Amino acid sequence: MLPHGGCGCPAGHVGRVILVPDTSWHWERAGVRVPQCLVPPRCTRIFKIIVIGDSNVGKTCLTFRFCGGTFPGKTEATIGVDFREKTVEIEGERIKVQVWDTAGQERFRKSMVEHYYRNVHAVVFVYDVTKMSSFTNLKTWIEECNGHAVSPLVPRVLVGNKCDLKDLIQVPSSLALKFADAHNMLLFETSAKDPQESQNVDAIFMCLVCRLKAQRLLPCRDTEGWPAHSLRSCWK
Numbered sequence: 001m002l003p004h005g006g007c008g009c010p011a012g013h014v015g016r017v018i019l020v021p022d023t024s025w026h027w028e029r030a031g032v033r034v035p036q037c038l039v040p041p042r043c044t045r046i047f048k049i050i051v052i053g054d055s056n057v058g059k060t061c062l063t064f065r066f067c068g069g070t071f072p073g074k075t076e077a078t079i080g081v082d083f084r085e086k087t088v089e090i091e092g093e094r095i096k097v098q099v100w101d102t103a104g105q106e107r108f109r110k111s112m113v114e115h116y117y118r119n120v121h122a123v124v125f126v127y128d129v130t131k132m133s134s135f136t137n138l139k140t141w142i143e144e145c146n147g148h149a150v151s152p153l154v155p156r157v158l159v160g161n162k163c164d165l166k167d168l169i170q171v172p173s174s175l176a177l178k179f180a181d182a183h184n185m186l187l188f189e190t191s192a193k194d195p196q197e198s199q200n201v202d203a204i205f206m207c208l209v210c211r212l213k214a215q216r217l218l219p220c221r222d223t224e225g226w227p228a229h230s231l232r233s234c235w236k
């Protein structure tokens with residue numbers, strides 16, 4: 001039997017690895033034994049991605065589509081922030097993507113703004129392709145982001161949502177592309193509503209996750225989500 005923390009994770013899991021009579025390794029926690037093959041990998045990194053933009057552009061729907069695979073029938077204005085999570089596996093590493101769906105309405109975001117930007121790993125700026133004002137307001141959102149000392153190294157992407165409303169498009173792709181280039185961002189034009197676009201919605205977040213993974217600077221956390229005491233030994 002290995003001592004507590006014998007799994008090797010520097011954080012020390014709340015549980016222990018034991019060798020049972022059938023000679024296979026099991027994970028024991030609160031008296032429940034789970035075969036080792038079902039135990040999640042030792043460390044799961046968490047990437048915090050915030051989604052910002054005007055009210056009604058579809059931030060909630062995009063995060064629903066990515067995290068839950070569906071388009072919500074009905075949404076209400078976000079108050080403060082809503083969190084959604086999805087665990088993805090890239091090259092054998094499990095990564096928890098923590099998506100912060102922020103309020104677009106000023107009155108619902110005031111007290112929370114500091115929290116949005118603290119320790120953020122990536123930013124998704126969203127506008128509505130059928131509403132020019134949501135595109136012109138992007139300047140303000142970028143200024144707010146920069147004003148909260150978000151490093152230029154933090155990856156950012158631009159998303160034009162509601163592309164399914166083809167007859168109502170006000171923001172030409174060429175204009176959006178120019179803006180994205182000027183701000184060193186990738187541009188995605190998509191629709192949270194159209195199920196055929198779901199892969200494109202996934203691509204927004206997965207491209208950020210891949211870039212973050214490549215940076216290899218982000219710390220590992222144990223499977224409970226707590227920061228590991230010694231981060232370096234968990235880096236690949």
Ligand SMILES: Nc1nc2c(ncn2[C@@H]2O[C@H](COP(=O)(O)OP(=O)(O)OP(=O)(O)O)[C@@H](O)[C@H]2O)c(=O)[nH]1
Pocket residue numbers: 053054055056057058059060061062073075076077078079102103104105161162163164165190191192193194
């Ligand atoms: N046609 C269409 N409608 C969409 C799409 N995405 C969102 N909507 C609709 O747009 C409205 C606003 O969507 P939300 O996701 O709540 O917008 P939000 O940006 O989160 O708004 P706040 O929480 O106020 O910041 C809802 O009525 C959605 O059904 C889309 O891709 N296509």
